[in-house]
Amino acid sequence: MQDWRPSDARSELHKALVSAQAADGGWPYYAGRASRIEPTCWALLALSAMPAPVTPVIARARSFLRGLQQNNGLLLEAGLPGPNNAWNGLALLADISIDGGDGGPGRQALVSGLLSVKGIAVEQEATPVRQNNRLQAWSWTDGTFSWIEPTAVCVLALKKAGVSSASVRTRLAEAEAMILDRVCDGGGWNYGNAQVLGQDLRAYVPTTALAVMAMQDRREHPAIRASIAWLKSHAESEPATMALSLATLGLQIAGESADAPRALLTRKARDTYAFGNRHLIALALYALTSTEHRARALTVS
Helix, strand or coil: CCCCCHHHHHHHHHHHHHHCCCCCCCECCCCCCCCEHHHHHHHHHHHHCCCCCCHHHHHHHHHHHHCCECCCCCECCCCCCCCCHHHHHHHHHHHHHHHCCCCHHHHHHHHHHHHHCCCCCCCCCCCCECCCCCCCCCECCCCCCECHHHHHHHHHHHHHHCCCCHHHHHHHHHHHHHHHHCECCCCCECCCCCEECCEECCCEHHHHHHHHHHCHHHCCCHHHHHHHHHHHHHCCCCCCHHHHHHHHHHHHHCCCCCHHHHHHHHHCHHHHHHHCCHHHHHHHHHHHCHHHHCCHHHCCC
């Protein structure tokens, strides 16, 4: 079957995403499932960046997300024991992409909620893992260790929110120290650790792209330069929609050419559409249209 042309890929993914919105205003991962925060946030990022955003679709999605916000400011899906910190970072990015400004009480509460949670710290003792376990950044959920993905998303979101108090600067500095502490040998990031039992672990494209985006204002640091170079040379090594989309965005935000992963992502667009995962459709649409919108929702001034 013939691949879609770039314009067809964007058009078909856009139509698929709009038509897949659930009755409650959110998007599920797959048809017939419950709406979830992650695909809804990426759908909002993608649709709000289009030249002619469909206002009612965006309004219903924002209403869905607002309905999940708890008294502590964080969004919580029904049936889960606690909030997912990475998804709350995405929710902050989506809100900023639509409204800008200070966002009102809801956004301020979300910022406060993100600042109130952190990964657990462990005293540095004999350990098989080469890392500073005292550094506290963001975990996936409360009471667990800090990981690269939730930390990168939350750092990026808080930088984008423009909150600049002394306490926020201190919190971001520790999170950045955690990201730098976990850089793999040769650049890039694994999901958690860089080395275990004396064995260097491999970097992965999605985690590296997210960390590069979070550290885009620290590009002068040698570890970030090395990681951008690693991402550039490995951008097509994981030929899956998520990896190619994040690689495209990470390279573009880092000021590098993203033509190669974007071209491969375009060739895979028909398969992405057929697979039917709304999260991946939204992510691919945002990446494929980033030559026009310049990934402004993920770019720190």
